Amino acid sequence: QSALTQPASVSGSPGQSITISCTGTSSNVGSYDLVSWYQQHPGKAPKLIIYEVNKRPSGVSNRFSGSKSGDTASLTISGLQAEDEADYHCCSYAGTPYVFGTGTKVTVL
Amino acid sequence: EVQLVETGGGLVQPGGSLRLTCVVSGFTFSNYEMNWVRQAPGKGLEWLSYISGSSTTIYYADSVKGRFTVSRDNARNSLFVQMNSLRAEDTAVYYCARDFGGSIGFDYWGQGTLVTVSS
Numbered sequence: 001q002s003a004l005t006q007p008a009s010v011s012g013s014p015g016q017s018i019t020i021s022c023t024g025t026s027s028n029v030g031s032y033d034l035v036s037w038y039q040q041h042p043g044k045a046p047k048l049i050i051y052e053v054n055k056r057p058s059g060v061s062n063r064f065s066g067s068k069s070g071d072t073a074s075l076t077i078s079g080l081q082a083e084d085e086a087d088y089h090c091c092s093y094a095g096t097p098y099v100f101g102t103g104t105k106v107t108v109l
Numbered sequence: 110e111v112q113l114v115e116t117g118g119g120l121v122q123p124g125g126s127l128r129l130t131c132v133v134s135g136f137t138f139s140n141y142e143m144n145w146v147r148q149a150p151g152k153g154l155e156w157l158s159y160i161s162g163s164s165t166t167i168y169y170a171d172s173v174k175g176r177f178t179v180s181r182d183n184a185r186n187s188l189f190v191q192m193n194s195l196r197a198e199d200t201a202v203y204y205c206a207r208d209f210g211g212s213i214g215f216d217y218w219g220q221g222t223l224v225t226v227s228s
Contacts, residue, residue, distance in 0.1 A: 034211075034213060036209075036214030038154070038214075046218055051214050051216075052213055091154070091156070097168055098159070098212075100146075103153030
C-alpha cells in the first residue's frame with residue numbers, strides 16, 4: 001500500500017482555523033470509516049486525537065474535528081493555538097491492515 | 110496507568126540483526142492487539158506489523174516481510190520484533206503501539222527506541 005498523501009506543511013495565525021487533507025484511494029480511505037489522526041510534538045510519541053473519522057478520545061480538545069468525503073479525509077483545527085504546532089499524521093485501515101499518511105507540519109505564525 | 114516501554118535499539122551494521130522488546134503495564138496485555146510502527150529521521154510514520162492478542166493473526170508491511178518477525182509473550186506482558194538482514198533504510202525510531210481494536214487505530218504508544226543501521 002502506498003502512503004496516504006498529506007500536504008507537507010500548513011500554517012495559520014493564532015485563532016484561525018486550518019484544515020489538513022489526507023488523500024487515499026478506494027482501497028483504504030474511500031472504503032472504510034476507519035481514519036485516525038495523530039499529533040506528534042518534536043521528540044515525542046504520537047498521540048491519538050481523532051478516530052473513526054470524527055470521534056475524539058476523552059481529553060482531546062473539541063477544537064480538533066475530522067471529516068471524510070470520498071477518498072479524502074480531513075482534520076480541522078479551530079481556534080489555532082501555539083501548542084498546536086506539531087506534526088500531524090493520518091492513518092487508515094487498509095485491510096493489511098493499516099497505512100499512514102506522509103505527515104503534515106503545522107506552524108503557528 | 111497504561112505504559113509501553115521499548116528497549117533494544119542501537120547501532121547495527123548492514124546485514125545484521127536486532128531484537129526489540131516492548132514491555133507493557135496498566136492493562137490486560139492478552140486482550141489487546143499490538144503493532145510496531147517506525148519513523149525514519151525527518152519522515153512520516155510507517156506501520157510495520159500487527160499481532161493479535163493470541164498471536165493467531167499476524168500481518169507485515171511489504172517493506173519488512175520476510176526480514177522481520179513479530180511475537181509476543183502474554184505471560185511476560187511483552188511484545189517483540191526480531192529484525193534480520195537490516196538495511197540502511199531501516200534506520201528509524203521504532204514504536205510499539207496498542208491497537209484500539211476494531212481496526213480503529215492506535216490509542217497508546219511507547220516512547221520509541223532508535224535503530225541505526227550503518228557501517
